[in-house]
Amino acid sequence: MKVGDLVRIKRASIGVPMDTLGLVEAKLKDTGGFSGIPDAMWRVCLLQAGRRRHYLGRDLEVLS
Numbered sequence: 001m002k003v004g005d006l007v008r009i010k011r012a013s014i015g016v017p018m019d020t021l022g023l024v025e026a027k028l029k030d031t032g033g034f035s036g037i038p039d040a041m042w043r044v045c046l047l048q049a050g051r052r053r054h055y056l057g058r059d060l061e062v063l064s
Contacts, residue, residue, distance in 0.1 A: 001057055003027065006064040007044060009055065021047045021063075028054065 001007070005024045012018040022044040031039050040057045 001040075001042065001060065001062055005062050007060040007062055009044075009046075009059065010061050011055075011059040013053075016046065016049075016053060020049075022053075022060075023047065024060075025052065031056065 001024060003024055003026060007022050007024055009016060009018060009020045009022060024042055025045050026043045028041040028043055031041060042055055042057060042060065043052055044055055044060070045052050
C-alpha cells in the first residue's frame with residue numbers, strides 16, 4: 001500500500017460503514033501487529049463524507 005491508493009474499508013466503525021471508499025493520504029507509523037506481522041497506521045480521506053480517519057493496514061483493501 002502507498003500514498004495515493006484507492007482503498008475500501010473492510011471494518012465498519014461508528015459513522016463509517018463497511019465497504020466505504022477512501023484515498024490514502026499518508027503513512028503515519030509502523031506498528032508491531034500481531035505475532036510479529038508488520039502493519040502500519042494510515043490516514044485515509046473518505047470519499048463519501050470528505051472526512052479523514054486513521055486505519056490500520058489490515059482494515060484496508062487496495063483497489064487500484
